[in-house]
Amino acid sequence: MQAYIPYGAYWSTPFARWQGEFxxxxxxxxxxxxxxxxxxQRDIPVETFDFAAYGLTVPQYRSFYGLPWFTGMIGAERLPGPTVNQACATGARLLATAAGEFAIGAASAALLVSGDRTSNSPHVYYPAPGAPGGTGQSEDIVLESFNKDPFARCAMIDTADNVARRVGIETAEQHELTLYRQGQYQEAxxxxxxxxxxxxxxEFAVPDPRFRKTVKTISGDCGVYPASPEKMAALKPVREGGTVTFAAQTHPADGNAGLVMVSDPGRARDLATRGDAPLVELVAAAQAREETAHMPAAPIDAARRALDLAGLSINDMDVVKSHNPFAVNDIAFARAFGIDWRDMNNFGSSLIWGHPQGPTGLRAIIEMIEELEMRGGGHGLFQGCAAGDSAMALILKVR
Structure with a gap:
C-alpha cells in the first residue's frame, strides 16, 4: 500500500462537550x-492536492453540497472528492478512501478533513402525504441515533451491556479502566x-458564528470532568440488570480534525514540518461487522483482519489506540488479544476527551503518530467501533 502521511501535516481542534464552546x-x-x-501555518498551498474527502455524520445547514462546498470555502474551487459518512469509523474511512484513490492511480495527494457538531442537531420531519391525515414522521438526528438502532432495535448502551454480559465484564473493572484512562489523559x-x-x-481562538471575530480563547479540551472513585462507586447501571454506568462511557462533543496523505514517500518528506521528520506509512486498513447488537466487540475482528493484511501480530504493535465510547470496548479487545488494557491509549482516548463522531478517529490516529515518533518509530494499530455493529482498523508504520 503506497500511502504516506507527511509528519506534522495534521491538526485537531480541542474537543468541546456538546452544548459548550463550539x-x-x-x-x-x-x-x-x-x-x-x-x-x-504548514506552508501547504491548496494547489498541492488533487483529491479531497470530507467526513460528516451529523447534517448541517446546506451540508447537502458537502465536499465541493468545503473545498470552495478553503479556496480550492476545482478540488474534487466525496463526502464520507461511516458513523464513528469516518476518520479511518477517510484514510482508506484516499489510499484506494492512490491504488488506482486516480490521485497522488489528498486532503482529508472531518468536522461534526453533535450540539443542536437537526430535528427532521419526513412528510408522508399518503399516511392517515397526511401525518409524517419526525426524528432528532443525534439523540435518536444514540437510542434507536433501526436494525438491532436497541440503544448503543445496550450493545455495550450485551458485550459485557457475553465476555463477563463487571462494573468495577469498567470504572477501573475509566480512572486509568483519566490518568493517561492527564499525561497529555x-x-x-x-x-x-x-x-x-x-491557545485556540473560538470564533463567533459568522467567523468574523474571536469570542474567547481556550487551552485544550472543554468539558472533561475529573473522575471521582467515590462518585463512580455510587452510580447504578443505566439499564436494570446491566453493568454500564454513565461514568463508563464517553460524552458527545464538537470539533474537527484533518490530515494530508500522499502516494510518494519523497513527497511526504517534502511536506513534513521538519527536515529530520520520520516517514509515516499506512500499512493496512480493514473493516468488520459483529453479531447484531454487539457493537463494542466489532473492532476485534477489524483489527485481526488488518493485522493479517499486514502480516503482523498484536505483539508487533508498539502503540494501540482505540475509539472507545464505552470502557467495555477496551476490556473486550484486550481479552480477545491477550494483552493488558493498561498498555493501550497512552496520552488519551475518546472515552475521556469526547466524541464528535466524524473527527474522533482522526484525532486518535494523529495522537498515535506522535506517540510512535516519541518512541523512535514502530507500528501502531488504531481500531474503533461504529454504528450498526461495525468497525474499522488500520496500521501505521513510523520509521
Missing amino acids: AELHAMEFAAHVTREALA LKDEWAFQKRYMAA
Missing part, C-alpha cells in the same frame, strides 16, 4: 476556517499540554 458554530464552516489556517496535559501541543494549537 455549539453555535456550523461544523463545515468551522472545519474550513480551521483548515485554511492549518494549511497556511503535563508541562502545559506538551503532548497535545504537538498537533493542537496551544
